Amino acid sequence: MTIMPNSVEGRDIAYQMHPNVNLRAYEKTGGLVIESGDGIYVTDNNGKRYIEAMAGLWSVALGFGEKRLAAVAKAQMEKLPYYHTFGFRSHGPSIDLAEMLIKIAPVPMSKVHFTSSGSEANDLAAKMVWYRSNALGKRDKKKIIGRLKGYHGVTIAAASITGLPRNHESFDLPLDRMIHTSCPSYVHFAKAGESEAEFTARMLQDLESLILKEGPEAIAAFWGEPVMGAGGVLMPPAGYWEGVQAILNKYDILLVADEVICGFGRTGKMFACETFNIRPDVLVVSKQITSSYMPLSAILMNDRFYQPIADESDRIGSFGHGYTASGHPVATAVGLENLKIIQERDLVGHVADLQDTFLSGLAELAKHPVAHSSRGIGLIGALEIKPWTDAKPGDAALAVADAALEAGVITRNIGEAVCFCPPLIITAVQINDMFESVKQALDKVAKRSV
Incomplete structure (x- = not known):
C-alpha cells in the first residue's frame, strides 16, 4: 500500500507507533x-x-x-463518569448489562466478568482456568489447546493460545503450556481426494491424538472461535463442532468459545454458538458488544466453571485479580444501549x-x-x-x-x-x-x- 501523509503533515509518522504494521514501511508511506x-x-x-x-x-x-450511543455515553459521563467494581463496589450499568448478558446467553451461564478488550478477556479466562484447576486439586491440569490459525488476542496468554506465527515470532511466545491442534479449514488443508467428512474425521483424530500424547490429566481447556476470523474467515467443516465437544466431554476438558468477532448477530443468530450448536463452559465476547464505541469485553461462565473459583477465593480470602476499567460505567451503559438497539431493530x-x-x-x-x-x-x-x-x-x-x-x-x-x-x-x-x-x-x- 502506498499512502502518503496528507493534511496531518507527517505528524502521524513523527509521533505515533501503530499496531499490526511493518513499522519501517509505515515510516516511509504513512497511512x-x-x-x-x-x-x-x-x-x-x-x-x-x-x-x-x-x-x-x-x-x-x-x-x-449512532446518536443513541453518543447520547447514552454523554448522559453517563455526566452522571457517573467512572467507578470501579473492585471489592464490595458496583454501579447500575454494569449490573444491568451483566443481567442482560446472562438472559441472552446461548446456554445457561452463571456469572459475568467485565474487561476492556478481547485480548484481556481471553487472558483472564486462561488465568481463571489455571486458578480453577488448582481449586480442584488438579495442579498438573494446566495446558490449553488452541488451533493453528486461531486468533484470541495479543496479551501474553492470549497470544500464546493464538495460532498465528506473526503473533509469536520475536515475542518469545507461545508459553509452553499452550499447545495447538490442526486448523480445520477444508479449503486450505484437505488432502487430494479427501471428502469433507473424511477431513473432519482427520481433524478430530488430530485433536484426540494430541490430548492422548500430552495426557488428558494435563489438559485443562480448549479454545476456539466458531468461525476463525483473523485467520482468514475459516469455516468449520460439517460435524466438526459436534465431534470436538464429544472429545472434550470424554476427557473432562473445558470448552472456551471465543465469540469476540461472531457474537451479537454476525452469523445470523445472536451468538455463533447457536449457529453451530456449541455449548461452552466459558463464552468470551467483545467488539460488537458496544459496536466498539467504547472499549468493553466480557467473560460469561457457567456454574461448573465459576463455583470452584469462588470456593478458592474463599479459601485464599480474595480473588486476586482486577482491572481499573473492569465494568466501566460509560462502557457498560453504551453496551447495554447497543444491545437494546440490536434487539429493537x-x-x-x-x-x-x-x-x-x-x-x-x-x-x-x-x-x-x-x-x-x-x-x-x-x-x-x-x-x-x-x-x-x-x-x-x-x-x-x-x-x-x-x-x-x-x-x-x-x-x-x-x-x-x-x-x-x-x-x-x-x-x-x-x-x-x-x-x-x-x-x-x-x-x-x-x-x-x-
Whole structure:
C-alpha cells in the first residue's frame, strides 16, 4: 500500500507507533487518516468516502454515528463518569448489562466478568482456568489447546493460545503450556481426494491424538472461535463442532468459545454458538458488544466453571485479580444501549435475511479470473484470490485489497483472502454497491497482472 501523509503533515509518522504494521514501511508511506463516519461509510481527511466493509475491526455493528450511543455515553459521563467494581463496589450499568448478558446467553451461564478488550478477556479466562484447576486439586491440569490459525488476542496468554506465527515470532511466545491442534479449514488443508467428512474425521483424530500424547490429566481447556476470523474467515467443516465437544466431554476438558468477532448477530443468530450448536463452559465476547464505541469485553461462565473459583477465593480470602476499567460505567451503559438497539431493530434477523444476498454476491465475485473461491456465513465472508506465480504469498490478495481501497471499499487481506465483515446495518443495495466496487478492483488487478 502506498499512502502518503496528507493534511496531518507527517505528524502521524513523527509521533505515533501503530499496531499490526511493518513499522519501517509505515515510516516511509504513512497511512490512511479517517476523519468521520456515517452509517456504513467513513471519510478520510481528503474528503474521500469509503464503504467500511470490515466494520472497523470486525466490530462496528451499528455503523458509525449512532446518536443513541453518543447520547447514552454523554448522559453517563455526566452522571457517573467512572467507578470501579473492585471489592464490595458496583454501579447500575454494569449490573444491568451483566443481567442482560446472562438472559441472552446461548446456554445457561452463571456469572459475568467485565474487561476492556478481547485480548484481556481471553487472558483472564486462561488465568481463571489455571486458578480453577488448582481449586480442584488438579495442579498438573494446566495446558490449553488452541488451533493453528486461531486468533484470541495479543496479551501474553492470549497470544500464546493464538495460532498465528506473526503473533509469536520475536515475542518469545507461545508459553509452553499452550499447545495447538490442526486448523480445520477444508479449503486450505484437505488432502487430494479427501471428502469433507473424511477431513473432519482427520481433524478430530488430530485433536484426540494430541490430548492422548500430552495426557488428558494435563489438559485443562480448549479454545476456539466458531468461525476463525483473523485467520482468514475459516469455516468449520460439517460435524466438526459436534465431534470436538464429544472429545472434550470424554476427557473432562473445558470448552472456551471465543465469540469476540461472531457474537451479537454476525452469523445470523445472536451468538455463533447457536449457529453451530456449541455449548461452552466459558463464552468470551467483545467488539460488537458496544459496536466498539467504547472499549468493553466480557467473560460469561457457567456454574461448573465459576463455583470452584469462588470456593478458592474463599479459601485464599480474595480473588486476586482486577482491572481499573473492569465494568466501566460509560462502557457498560453504551453496551447495554447497543444491545437494546440490536434487539429493537431485529438486526440479527436482518443479518439472516441478507445472508443469501451477501453470500451470492461473494460467490459471483469468485467466478472472476483473479479469484479462486468464496466462503462465509451471515455477514462475514472471504474471497480467496489465486496466488501469483513468482510472488510472495499474499501479494495477490494485497493487490486486490489495495485496488478495492482505491475504488472506495475498505477490506482486509489475510493470506490469499480478501475479507468482508460489514456493519450489521448494511442494506441489500449497499451490499451490491460494495461488491460492484470490488469487481472493479478485481478487473484492475487482472489487467495489472497480464
